[in-house]
Amino acid sequence: MKLKTKKRWNLALVASLALATVLSGCGNGSEADANQTYDPNSKLEFTWLNILHTASPPTDVIKNKLEEYTNSKINFSWVPDASKEERITTALASGQLADVVTITMMTNSTVRNSLKSGLFWDVGPYLDSYPNLKKIPQEVRTAASIEGHLYGVPFQKNMARSGLILRKDWLDKLGLEVPKTLDELYNVARAFTEDDPDGNGKNDTTGFGDRSDLRYSSFKTLSSYFGTPNGWAVDANGKFTPEFDTPQYMETLKYSHKLYENGYLTRDFAVTAKTDQQQQFAQGRTGIYTGMVDISSLENMSQGLQKGMELVPVNKISNGDGKYHVWSEGSGVGGLLAFPKSEVKSEAELKRLLQFVDKLLDKEAFMYMTGGIEGEHYKIDEDGSFKIINQDKWQADVQPFAASRPSEVTYKLKDSNPRKQMANELIQENDKYAVLDPTVPLDSQTNNEQGTELQKIVTDATFRYIMGELDDEGFKQAVQSWKDAGGTRITEEYEAAYKTSQGKS
Known part of the structure; x- marks a missing residue:
């Protein structure tokens, strides 16, 4: 038995057009029978x-x-x-x-x-x-x-999956090791900017390339290296704290601002799309990229643009205490x-x-x-x-x-590209260091209704702080604005949902 032909939708691929729908008639001309028998052999x-x-x-x-x-x-x-x-x-x-x-x-x-x-x-x-x-x-x-x-x-x-990709050939030329701490990473970003890593005698390279996506830019990854909770922290008493209201988030802000202020982070990161970030790297204009999964794509994009490019994926950067943390995207x-x-x-x-x-x-x-x-x-x-x-x-x-x-x-495939295979292995190793977001299985009605808009307050304040347009007090005021506009209710609702999930009344 065939299932009835379904409605067909054609979504235009032009951003300026609204969704267009084209309906085809039902195959049998009638509503679906709720008691229809499941036939596993049907087309x-x-x-x-x-x-x-x-x-x-x-x-x-x-x-x-x-x-x-x-x-x-x-x-x-x-x-x-x-x-x-x-x-x-x-x-x-x-x-x-x-x-x-x-x-x-x-x-x-x-x-x-x-x-x-x-x-x-x-x-x-x-x-x-x-x-x-x-x-x-x-x-x-x-x-x-x-x-x-x-x-x-x-x-x-x-x-x-998070981690960094670095220009290994630049590290070698400058006599640097693959960084293991945030301080070492900062020095690499400085050297990639100031010490002419491509040897062309021009001041035309920057350490960190980045893009306008706070979650998938370097900031979220650096934040996890500092030990910032992933989305939210929850203590033994079930009290929730948003990540941006923690000391570790503030440390990441200061670190990123220092990178930006000294020119070690691309000046236009806040308006840069992912494809442009990749092009900057492939063209040899930047030497640090966030996203180990893209290592093969970057190598392919650099063909004919960069001679002798050698990349190395990096997944373990500590804040100096020898411990590793990396944020988890949706808990798998x-x-x-x-x-x-x-x-x-x-x-x-x-x-x-x-x-x-x-x-x-x-x-x-x-x-x-x-x-x-x-x-x-x-x-x-x-x-x-x-x-x-x-x-x-x-x-x-x-x-x-x-x-x-x-x-x-x-299923696991062994990649014939040794750099891609190394990246795959490091991504699997990340399981040991993954920091989960405790709110993933929880629900907050206020967050459902306002969360996306409220997040823009924090995202905007984070970018402005990095670029020197906000100071510590200005960022704290933005966090308070988030709380006043609905963030406090979100926190309370997550705490209540967590208590229920733990079987507590």
Whole structure:
């Protein structure tokens, strides 16, 4: 039996256009039968509102392979990553959704409210019925849940991917070692700026490149090296403190301001996009980049621009006490594959879609979405190393699917690029040092309603402090403004939710 043809949505990829919807008629011309029987052998046709992390959508090469493997027909609506917040929140508010929706902004107010409102199916009771989904660890399910309800299949990610990439050739030229402390890192940033690391006799290099994303810029990573809590701190009595109201956050502010003031941090970081930050690094204008996962991309981008570039990933920087901390992105959860009840009208449809997601967790599907077709896009060397053999074809056919894998941790590939393999190993090592956000499985109604707007107060104050536009007192006033505008209520609500989760009255 075939499931009925679904509504199809076409999302324009132009930021200035609103979401456009194109509806196709229902296959049987009637409403879904709530008592429809689940047929695991049915041909599944569905729509998927998905995030695009590349410049262009993929070709149909891998899509066709996935459809064949999963007995399905997939109608993708791709939303560019740069505009995902606007597009996804607009889609949620208007109800212009698809059968499967990729949700990555788990702390976004609109997203949290939509999940809590019952807009999506709670898939928690169903996961254990599928061979791959049942293997999702309980701690991942808990971290992805809201008040005990799991409103989608969690994207399984590494616990903590953060770290730095440094120009190893510059370190060697200047006689410097890979830094192990924040003081050593500061000296590297100074030397990369002042000591002509590229040897061209010009004052044209800067230590830290950065971008206008407080969470994924250097600041959050440096903050965790200082021992700042990840998002929130909670003490033995259940008292919550936001990260930006801690001494360690203030230490990071002072450190970052010193970098900026002395020219060791790019002057335009507050208005720099990620792609521009990468280009600065690839062109040899900066020597420190935040994000170990991007090491291969940076090497590829530098081809023809930088001769002799050698990179080294770094994951362990201490504040001098020999201890290591690194912030965890969502406690190993990268978002949800969610199923709106407005589109998925019956339990039978939900089960068939869950079967599809379960199939995506098979190694065959994982390899399609990671490497593509063996012999055409990649090969496995004699030592077991994975190697892309046609970079341009891989980027066109495969790369856009990599971020859509339900899990990036289920299978491990040995990368033929030793620097990338080292970065992969350091990311796995980060599990030992990961600092979790205690509010991930908790809920605050005020944060759902105002959290995104309130965060802008702190983000703006942080950037202004780094650039010397605010002093200590000015930043403290911004924190107080956050508290007065709703932050205090958020704190109290998290404390109450935490107490409930701990079984305390």
